[in-house]
Amino acid sequence: xxxxxxxxxxxxxxxxxxxxxxxxxxxxxxxxxxxxxxxxxxxxxxxxxxxxxxxxxxxxxxxxxxxxxxxxxxxxxxxxxxxxxxxxxxxxxxxxxxxxxxxxxxxxxxxxxxxxxxxxxxxxxxxxxxxxxxxxxxxxxxxxxxxxxxxxxxxxxxxxxxxxxxxxxxxxxxxxxxxxxxxxxxxxxxxxxxxxxxxxxxxxxxxxxxxxxxxxxxxxxxxxxxxxxxxxxxxxxxxxxxxxxxxxxxxxxxxxxxxxxxxxxxxxxxxxxxxxxxxxxxxxxxxxxxxxxxxxxxxxxxxxxxxxxxxxxxxxxxxxxxxxxxxxxxxxxxxxxxxxxxxxxxxxxxxxxxxxxxxxxxxxxxxxxxxxxxxxxxxxxx
Numbered sequence: 559x560x561x562x563x564x565x566x567x568x569x570x571x572x573x574x575x576x577x578x579x580x581x582x583x584x585x586x587x588x589x590x591x592x593x594x595x596x597x598x599x600x601x602x603x604x605x606x607x608x609x610x611x612x613x614x615x616x617x618x619x620x621x622x623x624x625x626x627x628x629x630x631x632x633x634x635x636x637x638x639x640x641x642x643x644x645x646x647x648x649x650x651x652x653x654x655x656x657x658x659x660x661x662x663x664x665x666x667x668x669x670x671x672x673x674x675x676x677x678x679x680x681x682x683x684x685x686x687x688x689x690x691x692x693x694x695x696x697x698x699x700x701x702x703x704x705x706x707x708x709x710x711x712x713x714x715x716x717x718x719x720x721x722x723x724x725x726x727x728x729x730x731x732x733x734x735x736x737x738x739x740x741x742x743x744x745x746x747x748x749x750x751x752x753x754x755x756x757x758x759x760x761x762x763x764x765x766x767x768x769x770x771x772x773x774x775x776x777x778x779x780x781x782x783x784x785x786x787x788x789x790x791x792x793x794x795x796x797x798x799x800x801x802x803x804x805x806x807x808x809x810x811x812x813x814x815x816x817x818x819x820x821x822x823x824x825x826x827x828x829x830x831x832x833x834x835x836x837x838x839x840x841x842x843x844x845x846x847x848x849x850x851x852x853x854x855x856x857x858x859x860x861x862x863x864x865x866x867x868x869x870x871x872x873x874x875x876x877x878x879x880x881x882x883x884x885x886x887x888x889x890x891x892x893x894x895x896x897x898x899x900x901x902x903x904x905x906x907x908x909x910x911x912x913x914x915x916x917x918x919x920x921x922x923x924x925x926x927x928x929x930x931x932x933x934x935x936x937x938x939x940x
Contacts, residue, residue, distance in 0.1 A: 562680050562730065563599060566808040567592065568607035568774030569792035571645065573620030575612075576796055576830075576851070577877035582619050587827040588793045589627045592807060595822060597634055599809070602680045604636050607774030607790065608643025608692060608736035610651060628663060637662040637678065641691045643736040643774050648691050667691050669701055673720050677729065684729040688768070690717065692736040692775075710737055714764035725767055730812065733768040736775050740782035762787055770810055770817065778803050779821055786817060795830035798853045798878065828875065837865050841872055853878040903931045 570589070574581045596604065611620055631638055640663065642648040652667030664676050666689030675686035698716065699707040707716055714735075725731055738758045762783040765771045771787040777800055779791035790808040795801060806823040829847065833840055834855040852873050856865060858881075866879050907927050908919055919927065 562683070562685070562810075562812040563601045564732070564770070564810040565596060565599070565601045565604045566607065566770075566772040566788065566790045566810060567604070567793065568736075568772070568790050569609045569643070569777055570606075570624075571609055571612040571792065571794075571796060572624050573612045573616040574796060579851070579875070579877065581794065581796075582623065584794060584827045586623055588805075588824055589623065591824045592793070593627065593630050593634075595807060595824075596631060596636060600634075601636065601809075603678075603685070603687070604631060604638045605687075605732065605734050605772040606638065606640045607734045607772045608641050609645045609774055609792075610640065610643070611646050613645065614647035614650065632661045632663060638664070639676070639687050639689060639734060640665045641689050641734045641736055641774070642667055644692045646692075664689065669693055669698055672717060673724065675724070675729075675731070680730075684726070686726065686729040686731050688721065688731070688733045690733065690735045710758050711760045711764065714760050718764050718767070721767055730770075731768045733765055733771045735765065735771065735773055737773075738775060739765070739773055739787065769812075772808075779806070779808065785819060788819065793824065794826055795851075798830060798832055801830055801832050801853075833873075837862055837868065841868060844872060848873055849875060852876045853880065855880045855882060857882050903934075907931075 570585065572582075572585055574585075610624060616624075628638060640651070642651045642665075648667040652665050655663075655665040655667065658665060664687070666672060668691065672688065672690040672693070675688050677684055677686045679685070693710075693713050695707050695709055695713050698713045699705060702716060704716060707713060714737075737760050739760045740762050741759050765787060766784065769786060771782075773782065773787065773789045776789045777792040777796065779789060781788050788808060791803065791805060792800075793805055793807075795803060795805060804821070804823050805826065806821050809820045809822060811818045811820075829850040830852075831846060831850050832853045832855060833845070834857065835843075836858045837856055840854060840856075850873075852875060854865075854869055854873070854876055856862065856879070862881075866876065869876050869879070908924075
């Protein structure tokens with residue numbers, strides 16, 4: 559009886575900044591644990607389901623870290639399958655893919671490659687891996703000439719029809735895909751929207767042909783309707799909405815016809831946590847590591863003088879400070895600032911201008927700011 563073992567991971571987001579903090583050191587720490595787990599378990603293949611980088615043009619240190627990690631995995635004799643996600647540049651990630659094949663690193667960066675499986679044997683049993691990079695509906699519509707393709711679900715509807723003609727049911731068939739599968743899936747603040755108005759949602763029956771579906775994009779580990787359709791989740795917490803999530807990697811073990819799926823927790827260098835209480839209480843009752851990345855929620859009823867400065871004497875990595883009272887004002891560095899998080903970008907600028915010049919914007923200035931905010935939002939800058 560053939561025993562297969564695979565590792566599923568995604569959403570590394572190497573090169574990410576969180577509240578202005580470079581996460582490279584934390585990412586290197588967590589990738590070291592991933593490599594150690596691979597060395598220990600010796601999987602037959604590793605599936606990386608997109609968003610390897612956080613930006614289409616990653617910083618040099620991010621490229622070096624990914625290169626080093628992939629080299630170590632190859633040195634361990636692993637087959638590595640990779641797709642680009644919505645944060646990656648498919649063309650940049652796919653650079654050198656023909657050369658990398660000789661080291662058993664397989665990268666698909668276009669629609670055509672999503673239709674052709676990469677097959678290999680594990681103890682005489684055939685495994686076929688379908689690599690589907692993140693695909694914009696407009697690109698697929700152009701390449702296929704099918705004007706009915708308007709949403710991400712339409713893209714996978716087209717792929718489903720193609721897969722039905724090529725998929726061999728006698729193989730163990732695996733799909734790597736990146737997107738928002740299942741309308742009830744749990745999302746996090748750090749995930750970039752793929753579309754608007756619900757057009758990003760893909761129904762799970764578009765991928766139910768496969769024995770295992772390795773998904774990327776959503777940062778919480780979770781299944782989508784069926785046990786074998788899964789998000790591994792991100793390796794690290796990248797927003798405070800993920801504070802209570804357990805991060806790690808997903809193991810897939812197949813023994814005959816039985817598939818066993820488990821999550822292995824990895825341990826971060828610094829956790830991302832939320833602490834709450836009055837300022838004096840938080841200063842005197844430290845819980846967890848003082849080096850963790852923190853959001854402090856202050857419940858004091860009165861005005862506070864330089865609360866962030868005081869907290870950082872105990873917690874140097876506080877990234878966010880929130881006051882629970884909507885009418886409170888925090889006095890910091892001699893400036894009075896209202897609670898800002900509930901305001902939109904235009905209102906924030908108006909408040910800043912008023913505080914600086916003690917007069918409102920003119921009609922001409924207000925029109926100019928409105929146009930700039932709309933342009934920035936369209937370009938993804940805000």
